[in-house]
Amino acid sequence: MSSLSDTPPIINRKIALGLLGLVAVAILLLILLDSGITGAGLFVVGGALGVVFFGFSFGFASGWRAYISGGDGMSLAVQFILIGLCAVLFIPASSLGVDAVRTIAPISVSLVIGSFIFGIGMQLANGCGSGVLFSFGGGSQRMVFALPAFIIGSVFGAWMLPDILRWGSVDPIIIAESWNVWVQLGLTLLLVSVAIGFFWRAGRQVGSTLPRKLLVATFLIAGLCWSAFLLAGHAWGVTFGFTLWGGKIADALGVPIAQTEFWSWAGPARALSHSVLADASSVMNIGMLIGASGWAIFTTRFGQAGWPPKGQVMAAIIGGLLMGIGARLGFGCNIGAFLGGIASGSLHGWAWFFCAFAGSYVGIKFRPSFGFAPAILKQQTGKVSA
Amino acid sequence: MNKLFSQWPNLFFSLLVLGFLTLVVSDHLTSQTLSGINSPARASGACAPCGAPCKAE
Numbered sequence: 001m002s003s004l005s006d007t008p009p010i011i012n013r014k015i016a017l018g019l020l021g022l023v024a025v026a027i028l029l030l031i032l033l034d035s036g037i038t039g040a041g042l043f044v045v046g047g048a049l050g051v052v053f054f055g056f057s058f059g060f061a062s063g064w065r066a067y068i069s070g071g072d073g074m075s076l077a078v079q080f081i082l083i084g085l086c087a088v089l090f091i092p093a094s095s096l097g098v099d100a101v102r103t104i105a106p107i108s109v110s111l112v113i114g115s116f117i118f119g120i121g122m123q124l125a126n127g128c129g130s131g132v133l134f135s136f137g138g139g140s141q142r143m144v145f146a147l148p149a150f151i152i153g154s155v156f157g158a159w160m161l162p163d164i165l166r167w168g169s170v171d172p173i174i175i176a177e178s179w180n181v182w183v184q185l186g187l188t189l190l191l192v193s194v195a196i197g198f199f200w201r202a203g204r205q206v207g208s209t210l211p212r213k214l215l216v217a218t219f220l221i222a223g224l225c226w227s228a229f230l231l232a233g234h235a236w237g238v239t240f241g242f243t244l245w246g247g248k249i250a251d252a253l254g255v256p257i258a259q260t261e262f263w264s265w266a267g268p269a270r271a272l273s274h275s276v277l278a279d280a281s282s283v284m285n286i287g288m289l290i291g292a293s294g295w296a297i298f299t300t301r302f303g304q305a306g307w308p309p310k311g312q313v314m315a316a317i318i319g320g321l322l323m324g325i326g327a328r329l330g331f332g333c334n335i336g337a338f339l340g341g342i343a344s345g346s347l348h349g350w351a352w353f354f355c356a357f358a359g360s361y362v363g364i365k366f367r368p369s370f371g372f373a374p375a376i377l378k379q380q381t382g383k384v385s386a
Numbered sequence: 387m388n389k390l391f392s393q394w395p396n397l398f399f400s401l402l403v404l405g406f407l408t409l410v411v412s413d414h415l416t417s418q419t420l421s422g423i424n425s426p427a428r429a430s431g432a433c434a435p436c437g438a439p440c441k442a443e
Contacts, residue, residue: 038422105435106434106440171433234425240435265426265439267427267428273418276414280425303396331436
């Protein structure tokens with residue numbers, strides 16, 4: 001398969017950008033009808049996140065792999081810096097007069113199973129929830145397989161979740177809940193600082209340095225996460241949008257999905273019966289796709305990754321399915337559970353991190369079976385190889 | 387044909403964008419109207435971002 005640079009493009013770059021701009025405006029107008037200025041704001045924030053994630057190649061999965069494979073924890077340190085910056089707003093929000101809820105979730109058997117298989121999936125698919133999304137927007141052929149598989153997996157995950165929750169579950173635990181929000185914030189920042197120190201030290205030991213570019217991206221993403229939190233009234237989440245898209249497609253195909261327990265819960269039921277453009281997660285996801293596409297076309301990086309080998313296509317499908325199921329059972333992905341959960345001071349965020357980390361370790365062990373190189377260089381820290 | 391094949395990301399993604407837009411518009415036209423943004427995390431009794439209820443309820 002030849003790359004785009006080999007032949008003159010059939011679709012001119014300016015025309016492609018113009019068409020994408022028209023699509024963005026059309027969707028923006030529909031969002032204004034469905035969810036007003038707030039929805040439009042979230043769409044713009046999602047678009048900006050797509051530009052930043054794609055432009056700076058900010059990935060979660062590759063950073064975890066860099067540590068597990070080569071001991072380079074610098075990218076993980078950056079991820080915890082992002083979490084710390086978000087926690088500064090998320091935890092004391094109620095005391096600051098912000099009408100928003102923190103990302104909480106039960107500590108359950110489903111969380112352990114879900115986050116573990118999500119960790120496997122994100123290493124096989126070469127990207128987590130946000131990674132799949134912005135890489136797909138950037139024209140990644142690999143994600144053409146991973147994203148639909150993710151959506152299908154999350155529909156199955158939603159179907160399985162109520163039963164697996166009955167296997168054992170404890171209601172959400174906020175760290176230092178009996179204390180005021182400032183103590184909760186202090187404790188979370190202390191734990192996050194320990195993690196930053198640990199992974200930064202590991203990075204230094206293998207000769208890695210903190211990439212300034214990645215740090216700039218972190219502050220930009222934190223600002224956009226703050227904006228999403230203030231607009232939506234909760235932390236940014238990616239995977240519910242996928243579940244809703246899959247649920248709506250299944251519903252349209254005549255699958256009696258609305259009668260299942262998950263879709264009878266108040267939030268999902270309301271989402272299923274209303275437009276996707278009234279769902280915060282979907283609106284941001286669509287914005288992210290368009291933002292990443294626009295930036296990829298503008299910088300002539302669209303579809304440059306090339307066609308993946310057959311084994312890696314299989315890995316993308318399996319990884320997507322595992323992430324979809326895992327995201328529902330584990331209450332989110334790296335964004336909704338890891339970032340949102342820890343930054344909200346919820347214990348489930350830490351549990352998700354440790355279980356997904358164990359899953360990533362297993363996923364990395366399986367990668368060579370699908371034709372991936374057995375190890376990655378430390379210089380790849382923070383870069384998405386999708 | 388070869389040229390079309392070598393340019394497939396552009397064409398494929400263009401078709402995908404078109405298909406996606408069609409789905410979004412048809413969903414918009416066939417769904418109930420809602421004057422605001424919807425988030426299952428903010429639904430009453432939600433104990434998780436997906437809207438899962440608390441065990442105590």
